[in-house]
Amino acid sequence: MAPATNATPPTGKNQARGFALYVGIDEATAAANGIDLAKIVEALKNLTTQLVPDAQTYAAVALAPEQAGGRDVDVVRLALQEPSAVARHRGDESASDKEGSGVTIDISRKRILIDDETAPLTFKEFELLQFLVIHKGLTVSRSELIAALWRADDVDIPNERTIDVHVRRLRAKLGRFEDIVRTVRGIGYRYDTHADVTVLHASAPSPDMF
Template identity: 60%
Template sequence: MSLATVSSLPTTAASERPALRLVPDGSEARGFALYVGLDEAKARAAGVDLAALVDALRTLTAELVPTAETYAAVALAPAGLGGRDVDIVRRALADRAPAGTPQTRTEQRRTGLTLDLARKKLRIDGETAPLTYREFELLQFLVLREGRTVSRTEIIGALWSDGDEQEVPNERTIDVHVRRLRAKLGDYGEIVRTVRGGGYRFDRHADVVIRYGEAPSPDRF
């Protein structure tokens, strides 16, 4: 599962490090928290387990500052929950801004992603996303096949079936379209998953709402 623990300071010289500016007047820094988004499968793929990673980070911290105290906590979440690992860790460990701490503009406006298939609109944190026609069609195609891996060939056949041969993309071009779509999805880009050797898949995110409208989309099955 995802992990939160104390890690090391940067290795740059102390004189080169910027001074902390996040401590309000009348208070002092007593430590810090580092949230690590990493599930067990990814850790195993990298040849390490979470317990070993915790031990390594604690050892490094002790080497740098022998008097430092560390505390590690594992963040648990329902299996299959969508979203960025590090965001799930923060929510699971009840990360909240201290009272009186002003929220940033982004934090104040974070309301989720709403995809309205009937009106062909996508709203991200309350604002309409500037998707092109092709980007919206690509997202809709994946959403209507939620949980199923869709190959690049299938995407080409469905979304470019009416174009002339010069307009039909190759599989590499599909990857470019997906990257551009993810960039516009911002913090919600991981709802479009890459399945190695298979293609792409839409995974539902806790902050994502899909509106199908009163009549079913002609693409829905």
């Protein structure tokens, strides 16, 4: 007779065995904050050990070309081959549909979908996001936004300070994807290619493509 065993038979189901934390920070940014990447990694590993002494950790540094555009964390996700980031980078629409999440900026229909739900953006909020998307990778100053999106005879023309209010309202409606509109301190705003964003362009140039 075979000896009794207390081992739990496999169920065939997947279970969480750990997690990956992607951190977007380059050496220059770390140095500006008085630290280096190695110390950040060591601190995170030490914290994990303090919380769960038996936990195993592994760290990998993401290397990418200096000219790689986009948020640092998205560059890291792509460099380390995180599946959803790779799928979106390749334009794998079927993978995006299966995930059922992310942002679709539909320039042809003038609408934003967040997790397949239409976001309640005003016309001006959509124009603001559209302008940044069309000029992706470029930092757009507040004065440029005002000149492009408001006519001289508009009664509600913002100044460079109140343009921030419009951006805040836009970000609030983008929810957890608010950081697709990046602030460039002292200059203005920018949109970079984002792993969770799909942009649908019109088949013909729109008259408001700036």
